[in-house]
Amino acid sequence: MKSNPSDLPTTLADLLARSRARLEPFNTVHYFSEVPSTNDVAALLAEGTVVLADRQTAGRGRRGHSWFSPPGSGLYASVVLAPSRSLDPQGATVLLTLAAGVALAEGVDAASGLRADLKWPNDLYVSRRKLAGILAEASGDRVVLGFGINTSVASYPPDLHGRVTSIESELGRSVDRYAVFVEALAALSRRYDDLLLGRFDAILDAWRRRAPAAVGARVACTVDGNLVTGLTAGVDDRGALLVRVGDRLERIMSGEIQWL
Numbered sequence: 001m002k003s004n005p006s007d008l009p010t011t012l013a014d015l016l017a018r019s020r021a022r023l024e025p026f027n028t029v030h031y032f033s034e035v036p037s038t039n040d041v042a043a044l045l046a047e048g049t050v051v052l053a054d055r056q057t058a059g060r061g062r063r064g065h066s067w068f069s070p071p072g073s074g075l076y077a078s079v080v081l082a083p084s085r086s087l088d089p090q091g092a093t094v095l096l097t098l099a100a101g102v103a104l105a106e107g108v109d110a111a112s113g114l115r116a117d118l119k120w121p122n123d124l125y126v127s128r129r130k131l132a133g134i135l136a137e138a139s140g141d142r143v144v145l146g147f148g149i150n151t152s153v154a155s156y157p158p159d160l161h162g163r164v165t166s167i168e169s170e171l172g173r174s175v176d177r178y179a180v181f182v183e184a185l186a187a188l189s190r191r192y193d194d195l196l197l198g199r200f201d202a203i204l205d206a207w208r209r210r211a212p213a214a215v216g217a218r219v220a221c222t223v224d225g226n227l228v229t230g231l232t233a234g235v236d237d238r239g240a241l242l243v244r245v246g247d248r249l250e251r252i253m254s255g256e257i258q259w260l
């Protein structure tokens, strides 16, 4: 296992230096050629620290899934956040992953022009194929926010065929993945400010604009062990997904949504 920090690739160091003013507090980036999971490395570090790896040997997704993390074709990164510093810590904590989804979509858009849709709560999709995912894990009073973005085509395992996509395969041209990383950090910096200052409407409005399937899409979800199917009816101010099931409105706080 190569988990000693490596020197930042020169092109990345240059980009970070040029963008410094836009990245606060995410100016300290530890780069590794290989780690088990960037979330585990970041869990030991201070607020604002960023961990980036070229490859993960034990990348984790939500709900016990693994995250395929081959070298060179994706971004695997974690940032350390402290929502407890917000003017409204509880609100910031519940909206943190939605804010992160918005930021990743904005970063991808700014660096490449690709507009990804958000799927509740924070996955990025293009044409119903997954482009990026977020894993937030508590670490004391901090939150480690890990994100994976597929930047170019990889030899995906068979179970992912047809279910995932990458920025380059959507655009049909190459992209500078370090530019995507830096723009994602810049967008995270802006949305983290929103969280800390309690500007929750700005986050929710941006999330809703990028999530067309959050209203009127047929979905299935397991709630308290029961499978419910219904029509999405938006997200409320606490970031919960509303699903109309017959004449009831289910309020979903956690779970995995399947589009039907």
Ligand code: BTN
Pocket: 036, 037, 038, 039, 056, 058, 059, 060, 061, 062, 063, 065, 067, 075, 076, 077, 078, 123, 132, 133, 134, 135, 146, 147, 148
């Ligand atoms: C998901 O959609 O299931 C979440 C995927 C999160 C993957 C990223 S890659 C960087 C960070 N380290 C991990 O082990 N997981 C997250």
